[in-house]
Amino acid sequence: MKVTIAYIEEPPFGWTEADGTATGADIELARTILRQIGVSRIEHCLTTFSELLPGVEAGRWDMNVPLFVTPQRANTVAFSVPVWGIEDGFLVRPGNPKALSSYSSIAECPDARLGIIGGQVQHDSATASGVSEEQIVIFERQADAIAAVLSGAIDAYASTALGNRIVASGMGRSMIEAVAHEPEMNGRQRTPPLGAFSFNRQNADLLRSVNQRLRSYLGSPDHRARMARFGLTDSEIDPVVMNGG
Incomplete structure (x- = not known):
């Protein structure tokens, strides 16, 4: 078989x-x-x-x-x-210059640009938190989105927090930083x-x-x-x- x-x-x-x-x-x-x-x-x-x-x-x-x-x-x-x-997280430039720690933080920063792979659930999560379509840049491959973070074309790339940790540890924190999303502050445990x-x-x-x-x-x-x-x-x-x- x-x-x-x-x-x-x-x-x-x-x-x-x-x-x-x-x-x-x-x-x-x-x-x-x-x-x-x-x-x-x-x-x-x-x-x-x-x-x-x-x-x-x-x-x-x-x-x-x-x-x-x-x-x-x-x-x-x-x-x-x-x-x-697995929860979501961001990859950002070292030091996280725009202090992006959640989709809401991007929505509150109109000039922030967020990279997402086309068709992934992060797109819906971002828009549900108020991120505008104008702030979202769609990529076909992860490598292209990461390159856009490095070049400054986008401010953050949204993916799984786990995957981002692995990428950041492989590239080194002097090049790129993984940011886990802040938990919802409503006190409820969620799956x-x-x-x-x-x-x-x-x-x-x-x-x-x-x-x-x-x-x-x-x-x-x-x-x-x-x-x-x-x-x-x-x-x-x-x-x-x-x-x-």
């Missing part, structure tokens, strides 16, 4: 090594689960974020690396059980946005098998150890385990 999984260049979740092999936290989780359900051949297809959902929906590959679950996306693809929960693998709606057998293994594997010592190699901690794993995996 062969399964092809699509991924994008977005460390620590997925990236391509110098020798052409795919790696990353999401790739490792998929590989582990697929082997456990008896998949003998796993192939990886590098794509762009905007092609993930249309590609799996059209059957160009069998599954996607995890992305945030939304009702709109669930209308076109079938999601697995969630595999991580962070959840991410899950996605499948063609007709591929029920593969989805069922993957879900069955995920439910028993998520939160296990082996799962936590494998994810820790890529920087994912209990903070990202516990929300999906506590919510039933």
Whole structure:
């Protein structure tokens, strides 16, 4: 049995090594689960974020690396059980010159420019907090958005707080800085946005098998150890385990 999984260049979740092999936290989780359900051949297809959902929906590959679950996306693809929960954050220039610590802080700074990958949930989160479309600059690839932060073309790039931490630690704080969003000050504990693998709606057998293994594997010592190699901690794993995996 062969399964092809699509991924994008977005460390620590997925990236391509110098020798052409795919790696990353999401790739490792998929590989582990697929082997456990008896998949003998796993192939990886590098794509762009905007092609993930249309590609799996059209059957160009069998599954996607995890992305945030939304009702709109669930209308076109079938999601697995969630595999991580992660809040948003920004990448900014060193020292965070405009003191940007949340989407609201960008809305309150009309000359601030925010970079977002087209189609990602950060766009809706930003506009819901009052960020205007004029303040948002859309990019196709993460590398282009990061280059725009470095050049000063934009003031912040919005992505996952975890991914931004990994990028900043790799590049060095003298070049770029990761800023975690300030928590909502209403005193309520909230579940962070959840991410899950996605499948063609007709591929029920593969989805069922993957879900069955995920439910028993998520939160296990082996799962936590494998994810820790890529920087994912209990903070990202516990929300999906506590919510039933």
